[in-house]
């Protein structure tokens with residue numbers, strides 16, 4: 001007997017489902033990056049230091065790392081399902097961003113401190129930390145949603161398009177942040193993010209209706225889902241050398257991209273003399289490049305393979321980019337823009353090879369657990385590196401002061417990023433060696449017929 005057609009068999013409905021949840025993630029990436037270009041203005045207007053900015057930026061991952069929120073989120077996703085987990089994640093993002101907005105706007109004394117940080121900074125960071133839990137849990141929920149609707153269909157393309165749409169959120173955030181803050185007030189960009197997140201929350205509730213309908217039609221049993229978080233699988237994953245190499249590559253590579261971008265606007269202004277209205281757009285160029293190139297490289301990897309070599313190439317490009325940014329005598333703004341474009345290419349190469357590689361190393365049953373653990377380790381870098389860079393800037397890099405904001409020499413921070421990029425290249429090389437030894441098939445194409 002022919003199987004009954006369900007909602008996911010309709011091209012229009014399944015791509016609409018993707019569009020709806022991708023919007024929620026786009027809003028999340030917008031809020032994630034909206035504060036980055038404001039670093040200098042935060043110093044001038046709200047008396048933040050670089051250490052404060054690093055503390056705030058790293059706060060995104062604080063609860064995910066130290067309270068294991070990503071792990072609990074993974075467990076909750078399996079125990080209570082997509083709809084409840086996704087709604088809670090979206091509510092956390094809205095609540096966290098509202099708290100962050102309050103921390104930036106309320107009339108909090110700049111003198112009073114909390115755990116050694118100004119109260120306003122602490123409040124904004126606490127909000128961003130709650131937002132970070134919501135954003136990361138929403139990330140794994142959306143991965144599961146895409147697997148649910150696109151399994152046996154255009155799964156790879158759908159995942160690539162979702163990440164590409166999220167990059168639009170980042171790029172728009174980098175471009176509009178400073179102009180908005182200058183035209184209205186320093187907190188206006190965050191307020192806009194809050195509005196987008198509320199719309200994202202509403203769209204997720206709309207998605208939940210579709211999800212319930214699909215479950216009714218397909219009799220979708222969460223127990224049968226292959227991507228569950230399970231403590232049984234944790235041990236098997238942790239003893240797989242492929243896991244450690246991918247997780248290390250992920251934390252090192254992403255530590256050279258996301259935290260770097262957060263400080264990049266100021267680097268563009270301080271070192272290359274780029275106007276502050278344009279600096280954010282340039283710092284956001286990697287997201288724009290990745291938006292276009294990630295699907296292109298995805299198709300290449302599907303048809304030709306060479307995943308391990310591509311990860312090495314991306315890491316090598318990153319070493320070159322950060323090293324040239326570190327050289328104090330190269331100050332031409334065109335060089336800065338070209339380097340940002342090259343970083344964008346590397347930022348497309350590595351993720352488009354790395355995320356599908358996870359599916360080659362682990363059986364489908366362990367995928368959810370493997371992704372949650374890799375995200376967890378990645379978050380350690382997303383917490384630690386901004387704190388480290390902020391501390392280095394305050395203690396070793398101040399070279400002057402202009403309009404109540406410090407001027408910084410970024411040589412040391414950029415050499416720190418070069419160090420991480422070098423380590424990521426070594427790990428990518430070891431991954432290629434391990435691929436040969438254990439036969440993961442990372443160099444093989446993802447699809448048989450192209």
Ligand SMILES: NCCCC[C@H](NC(=O)[C@@H](N)CCCCN)C(=O)O
Nearest residue numbers: 032139143159163258351355375378
């Ligand atoms: N199917 C996995 C896609 C992962 C996309 C990846 N996102 C992350 O790694 C997040 N854990 C961290 C996002 C932080 C955003 N600034 C990506 O490349 O964005």
